[in-house]
Amino acid sequence: MWSPKGAETPENSEFATAAFIPYQTPNYRVEYTLAKSGVPRAWWRSVEHSTSGFVVECFVDELATAAGADPLEFRLRAIGDDRKVPDFTDPKEGKPLDTARLKGVLKLAAGKLRS
Numbered sequence: 001m002w003s004p005k006g007a008e009t010p011e012n013s014e015f016a017t018a019a020f021i022p023y024q025t026p027n028y029r030v031e032y033t034l035a036k037s038g039v040p041r042a043w044w045r046s047v048e049h050s051t052s053g054f055v056v057e058c059f060v061d062e063l064a065t066a067a068g069a070d071p072l073e074f075r076l077r078a079i080g081d082d083r084k085v086p087d088f089t090d091p092k093e094g095k096p097l098d099t100a101r102l103k104g105v106l107k108l109a110a111g112k113l114r115s
Contacts (some may be wrong), residue, residue, distance in 0.1 A: 021085075022102055023060070024078065024079070025078070025113075060074070075106060076106065076107075079102065079103055081099075082098075082099055082100035082103075083099050084096035085097040086100055
């Protein structure tokens, strides 16, 4: 959830979606620098971490293009086996990310785009 104390706990605020990803990656690093601004920041007419999710998925598209792969197939391979990824931002109450469900949603959305 968003927190006005983003500088103190950025993993629970500004960039959580960038760190809480479904992709199986052996080498993954997230860096964060708080940008001080007089303009308040919040959600993009959405909830929680939609901005960093957008950034991560755009980068996955770039990786798929560089690999010469279909973006959907690239994602499905990168997600790997069905599993539940724990929500590190809220281990007690947070819901794990169900990769089986995510793969189903990706396939459904791709089917609608392609038809």
